[in-house]
Amino acid sequence: MNQKFYPEQIKQLLNRSLAQLDQPTLTRLRDARAQALARHDAHSTAPAFAWATLWTDHRHAADSHHKSHYLAAIVLLAALLFSGAAYWHHTVDHDVSDVDIAILTDDLPIEVYVD
Amino acid sequence: MRVRFSILAICITLLLQASLSVAAPYKSWTQLTPVQQEALQPLATQWDSLSTKLQKNLLHAAKRYPKLTPEQKQLFQNRLEKWSKLTPEQRKRAREKFSAFSKVPPEHREQVKQMVRQQEASKAAASGVPPVTPVR
Numbered sequence: 001m002n003q004k005f006y007p008e009q010i011k012q013l014l015n016r017s018l019a020q021l022d023q024p025t026l027t028r029l030r031d032a033r034a035q036a037l038a039r040h041d042a043h044s045t046a047p048a049f050a051w052a053t054l055w056t057d058h059r060h061a062a063d064s065h066h067k068s069h070y071l072a073a074i075v076l077l078a079a080l081l082f083s084g085a086a087y088w089h090h091t092v093d094h095d096v097s098d099v100d101i102a103i104l105t106d107d108l109p110i111e112v113y114v115d
Numbered sequence: 116m117r118v119r120f121s122i123l124a125i126c127i128t129l130l131l132q133a134s135l136s137v138a139a140p141y142k143s144w145t146q147l148t149p150v151q152q153e154a155l156q157p158l159a160t161q162w163d164s165l166s167t168k169l170q171k172n173l174l175h176a177a178k179r180y181p182k183l184t185p186e187q188k189q190l191f192q193n194r195l196e197k198w199s200k201l202t203p204e205q206r207k208r209a210r211e212k213f214s215a216f217s218k219v220p221p222e223h224r225e226q227v228k229q230m231v232r233q234q235e236a237s238k239a240a241a242s243g244v245p246p247v248t249p250v251r
Contacts, residue, residue, distance in 0.1 A: 093171060096172055096175075096210065097179075099213060099214065100173075100175075100206075100210070101179055101180075102217075104190065104194045104198060105183060105191050106190075107228055108231055109194075110201075113210075113212040114205055114209050115208055
Protein backbone atom coordinates (compact mmCIF):
# COMPACT_ATOMS: atom_id res chain seq x y z
CA MET A 1 0.00 0.00 0.00
CA ASN A 2 2.93 2.24 0.70
CA GLN A 3 4.36 1.75 -2.83
CA LYS A 4 4.99 5.08 -4.49
CA PHE A 5 3.66 5.59 -8.07
CA TYR A 6 5.00 8.15 -10.48
CA PRO A 7 2.69 9.79 -13.01
CA GLU A 8 4.13 7.80 -15.88
CA GLN A 9 3.48 4.53 -14.05
CA ILE A 10 -0.11 5.60 -13.30
CA LYS A 11 -0.64 6.38 -16.96
CA GLN A 12 0.68 2.95 -18.01
CA LEU A 13 -1.50 1.21 -15.43
CA LEU A 14 -4.60 3.07 -16.63
CA ASN A 15 -3.83 2.26 -20.27
CA ARG A 16 -3.33 -1.39 -19.40
CA SER A 17 -6.59 -1.44 -17.47
CA LEU A 18 -8.34 0.27 -20.36
CA ALA A 19 -7.05 -2.38 -22.77
CA GLN A 20 -8.58 -5.05 -20.54
CA LEU A 21 -12.06 -3.49 -20.57
CA ASP A 22 -14.81 -5.19 -22.61
CA GLN A 23 -16.50 -3.48 -25.58
CA PRO A 24 -19.91 -2.63 -23.96
CA THR A 25 -18.13 -0.91 -21.06
CA LEU A 26 -16.00 1.07 -23.48
CA THR A 27 -19.10 2.10 -25.45
CA ARG A 28 -20.89 3.26 -22.25
CA LEU A 29 -17.84 5.19 -21.17
CA ARG A 30 -17.61 6.88 -24.60
CA ASP A 31 -21.32 7.79 -24.48
CA ALA A 32 -20.97 9.15 -20.97
CA ARG A 33 -17.99 11.25 -22.05
CA ALA A 34 -19.92 12.57 -25.06
CA GLN A 35 -22.89 13.49 -22.83
CA ALA A 36 -20.63 15.19 -20.30
CA LEU A 37 -18.96 17.21 -23.04
CA ALA A 38 -22.36 18.21 -24.47
CA ARG A 39 -23.53 19.32 -21.01
CA HIS A 40 -20.29 21.24 -20.54
CA ASP A 41 -20.75 23.06 -23.87
CA ALA A 42 -24.38 23.93 -23.09
CA HIS A 43 -23.40 25.18 -19.64
CA SER A 44 -20.58 27.38 -20.93
CA THR A 45 -22.58 28.99 -23.80
CA ALA A 46 -25.89 29.61 -21.92
CA PRO A 47 -24.53 32.15 -19.42
CA ALA A 48 -22.80 34.04 -22.20
CA PHE A 49 -26.07 34.26 -24.12
CA ALA A 50 -27.92 35.23 -20.94
CA TRP A 51 -25.38 37.92 -20.16
CA ALA A 52 -25.60 39.22 -23.72
CA THR A 53 -29.40 39.49 -23.44
CA LEU A 54 -29.19 41.16 -20.06
CA TRP A 55 -26.60 43.62 -21.36
CA THR A 56 -28.77 44.52 -24.37
CA ASP A 57 -31.81 45.00 -22.12
CA HIS A 58 -29.73 47.13 -19.82
CA ARG A 59 -28.55 49.21 -22.78
CA HIS A 60 -32.16 49.72 -23.91
CA ALA A 61 -33.26 50.60 -20.40
CA ALA A 62 -30.34 53.01 -20.03
CA ASP A 63 -31.14 54.64 -23.40
CA SER A 64 -34.78 55.04 -22.46
CA HIS A 65 -33.76 56.40 -19.06
CA HIS A 66 -31.43 58.93 -20.68
CA LYS A 67 -34.06 59.97 -23.21
CA SER A 68 -36.64 60.70 -20.53
CA HIS A 69 -34.06 62.61 -18.47
CA TYR A 70 -33.15 64.60 -21.56
CA LEU A 71 -36.83 65.34 -22.25
CA ALA A 72 -37.43 66.35 -18.64
CA ALA A 73 -34.40 68.66 -18.76
CA ILE A 74 -35.67 70.31 -21.97
CA VAL A 75 -39.16 70.78 -20.54
CA LEU A 76 -37.71 72.17 -17.30
CA LEU A 77 -35.48 74.57 -19.22
CA ALA A 78 -38.41 75.70 -21.38
CA ALA A 79 -40.53 76.20 -18.27
CA LEU A 80 -37.78 78.24 -16.63
CA LEU A 81 -37.31 80.41 -19.73
CA PHE A 82 -41.02 80.94 -20.10
CA SER A 83 -41.45 81.78 -16.41
CA GLY A 84 -38.49 84.16 -16.61
CA ALA A 85 -39.98 85.87 -19.65
CA ALA A 86 -43.36 86.13 -17.95
CA TYR A 87 -41.78 87.53 -14.79
CA TRP A 88 -39.74 90.04 -16.81
CA HIS A 89 -42.87 91.05 -18.73
CA HIS A 90 -44.76 91.47 -15.48
CA THR A 91 -41.96 93.60 -13.98
CA VAL A 92 -41.80 95.84 -17.06
CA ASP A 93 -45.59 96.31 -16.97
CA HIS A 94 -45.37 97.17 -13.31
CA ASP A 95 -42.65 99.76 -13.95
CA VAL A 96 -44.65 101.28 -16.81
CA SER A 97 -47.71 101.53 -14.55
CA ASP A 98 -45.63 103.25 -11.87
CA VAL A 99 -44.58 105.89 -14.41
CA ASP A 100 -48.17 106.19 -15.66
CA ILE A 101 -49.53 106.91 -12.21
CA ALA A 102 -46.70 109.38 -11.58
CA ILE A 103 -47.58 111.25 -14.79
CA LEU A 104 -51.28 111.19 -13.99
CA THR A 105 -50.73 112.64 -10.52
CA ASP A 106 -47.85 114.97 -11.36
CA ASP A 107 -47.80 118.73 -10.68
CA LEU A 108 -47.53 119.34 -14.40
CA PRO A 109 -50.34 118.60 -16.84
CA ILE A 110 -50.08 115.67 -19.27
CA GLU A 111 -49.76 118.09 -22.19
CA VAL A 112 -46.26 119.01 -21.04
CA TYR A 113 -45.12 115.44 -21.70
CA VAL A 114 -47.21 114.75 -24.80
CA ASP A 115 -45.91 115.74 -28.23
CA MET B 116 -40.68 56.45 -12.98
CA ARG B 117 -42.91 58.22 -10.48
CA VAL B 118 -40.25 60.89 -9.92
CA ARG B 119 -39.90 61.47 -13.66
CA PHE B 120 -43.66 61.78 -13.99
CA SER B 121 -43.74 64.30 -11.12
CA ILE B 122 -40.99 66.39 -12.73
CA LEU B 123 -42.89 66.45 -16.03
CA ALA B 124 -46.13 67.36 -14.26
CA ILE B 125 -44.43 70.25 -12.42
CA CYS B 126 -42.89 71.52 -15.66
CA ILE B 127 -46.21 71.40 -17.50
CA THR B 128 -47.91 73.22 -14.61
CA LEU B 129 -45.22 75.92 -14.66
CA LEU B 130 -45.61 76.32 -18.43
CA LEU B 131 -49.36 76.65 -18.13
CA GLN B 132 -49.10 79.17 -15.32
CA ALA B 133 -46.54 81.22 -17.24
CA SER B 134 -48.61 81.17 -20.41
CA LEU B 135 -51.72 82.18 -18.48
CA SER B 136 -49.91 85.04 -16.81
CA VAL B 137 -48.69 86.33 -20.17
CA ALA B 138 -51.85 85.87 -22.18
CA ALA B 139 -54.50 86.31 -19.50
CA PRO B 140 -57.58 87.97 -20.97
CA TYR B 141 -58.51 91.15 -19.16
CA LYS B 142 -61.76 91.68 -17.36
CA SER B 143 -64.76 93.55 -18.63
CA TRP B 144 -65.93 96.59 -16.63
CA THR B 145 -68.53 94.55 -14.71
CA GLN B 146 -65.86 92.10 -13.61
CA LEU B 147 -63.69 94.78 -11.98
CA THR B 148 -63.62 95.07 -8.20
CA PRO B 149 -65.36 98.06 -6.56
CA VAL B 150 -61.94 99.60 -5.82
CA GLN B 151 -60.86 99.24 -9.47
CA GLN B 152 -64.18 100.67 -10.66
CA GLU B 153 -63.80 103.63 -8.32
CA ALA B 154 -60.27 104.35 -9.54
CA LEU B 155 -61.14 103.99 -13.21
CA GLN B 156 -64.65 105.51 -13.04
CA PRO B 157 -64.05 108.10 -15.83
CA LEU B 158 -63.39 105.19 -18.22
CA ALA B 159 -66.51 103.19 -17.30
CA THR B 160 -68.23 103.61 -20.65
CA GLN B 161 -65.19 102.96 -22.80
CA TRP B 162 -63.37 100.39 -20.64
CA ASP B 163 -64.37 97.36 -22.72
CA SER B 164 -63.15 99.00 -25.93
CA LEU B 165 -59.68 99.84 -24.56
CA SER B 166 -56.71 97.80 -25.71
CA THR B 167 -55.70 94.88 -23.52
CA LYS B 168 -52.31 96.44 -22.88
CA LEU B 169 -53.79 99.74 -21.73
CA GLN B 170 -56.30 97.91 -19.52
CA LYS B 171 -53.45 95.94 -18.01
CA ASN B 172 -51.42 99.10 -17.28
CA LEU B 173 -54.43 100.91 -15.84
CA LEU B 174 -55.29 97.96 -13.62
CA HIS B 175 -51.74 98.00 -12.28
CA ALA B 176 -52.05 101.74 -11.66
CA ALA B 177 -55.46 101.29 -10.01
CA LYS B 178 -53.80 99.10 -7.37
CA ARG B 179 -52.06 102.20 -6.04
CA TYR B 180 -55.12 104.43 -6.24
CA PRO B 181 -56.30 103.80 -2.63
CA LYS B 182 -52.94 105.06 -1.32
CA LEU B 183 -53.13 108.40 -3.18
CA THR B 184 -54.04 111.63 -1.42
CA PRO B 185 -57.50 113.08 -2.24
CA GLU B 186 -55.78 115.71 -4.41
CA GLN B 187 -53.83 113.07 -6.34
CA LYS B 188 -56.98 110.97 -6.74
CA GLN B 189 -58.72 113.91 -8.34
CA LEU B 190 -55.82 114.59 -10.70
CA PHE B 191 -55.63 110.90 -11.60
CA GLN B 192 -59.30 110.73 -12.50
CA ASN B 193 -59.30 114.09 -14.33
CA ARG B 194 -56.45 112.94 -16.58
CA LEU B 195 -57.50 109.34 -17.17
CA GLU B 196 -59.70 109.97 -20.16
CA LYS B 197 -57.15 112.16 -21.91
CA TRP B 198 -54.44 109.56 -21.15
CA SER B 199 -56.51 106.70 -22.55
CA LYS B 200 -57.11 108.64 -25.79
CA LEU B 201 -53.40 109.03 -26.52
CA THR B 202 -51.83 106.62 -28.96
CA PRO B 203 -49.48 103.97 -27.54
CA GLU B 204 -46.59 105.86 -29.15
CA GLN B 205 -47.63 109.14 -27.48
CA ARG B 206 -47.86 107.42 -24.11
CA LYS B 207 -44.43 105.89 -24.66
CA ARG B 208 -42.93 109.30 -25.52
CA ALA B 209 -44.65 110.87 -22.51
CA ARG B 210 -43.11 108.22 -20.21
CA GLU B 211 -39.69 108.85 -21.73
CA LYS B 212 -40.01 112.61 -21.27
CA PHE B 213 -41.28 112.19 -17.72
CA SER B 214 -38.39 109.85 -16.86
CA ALA B 215 -35.89 112.27 -18.40
CA PHE B 216 -37.45 115.21 -16.55
CA SER B 217 -37.27 113.26 -13.27
CA LYS B 218 -33.49 113.16 -13.65
CA VAL B 219 -33.18 116.95 -13.90
CA PRO B 220 -31.85 118.55 -10.66
CA PRO B 221 -34.74 119.55 -8.34
CA GLU B 222 -34.01 123.31 -8.51
CA HIS B 223 -34.16 123.30 -12.34
CA ARG B 224 -37.24 121.14 -12.25
CA GLU B 225 -38.92 123.61 -9.96
CA GLN B 226 -38.03 126.49 -12.32
CA VAL B 227 -39.60 124.64 -15.24
CA LYS B 228 -42.70 123.87 -13.20
CA GLN B 229 -42.97 127.52 -12.21
CA MET B 230 -42.79 128.57 -15.86
CA VAL B 231 -45.46 126.05 -16.86
CA ARG B 232 -47.73 127.21 -14.05
CA GLN B 233 -47.36 130.82 -15.19
CA GLN B 234 -48.21 129.84 -18.77
CA GLU B 235 -51.23 127.86 -17.56
CA ALA B 236 -52.38 130.81 -15.46
CA SER B 237 -52.08 133.25 -18.37
CA LYS B 238 -53.96 130.85 -20.68
CA ALA B 239 -56.66 130.43 -18.08
CA ALA B 240 -56.91 134.17 -17.58
CA ALA B 241 -57.25 134.67 -21.33
CA SER B 242 -59.93 132.00 -21.74
CA GLY B 243 -61.73 132.58 -18.44
CA VAL B 244 -61.34 128.91 -17.37
CA PRO B 245 -59.45 128.24 -14.09
CA PRO B 246 -56.24 126.18 -14.46
CA VAL B 247 -56.41 122.45 -13.61
CA THR B 248 -52.78 122.31 -12.52
CA PRO B 249 -52.50 122.20 -8.75
CA VAL B 250 -50.52 124.96 -7.06
CA ARG B 251 -47.96 123.37 -4.71
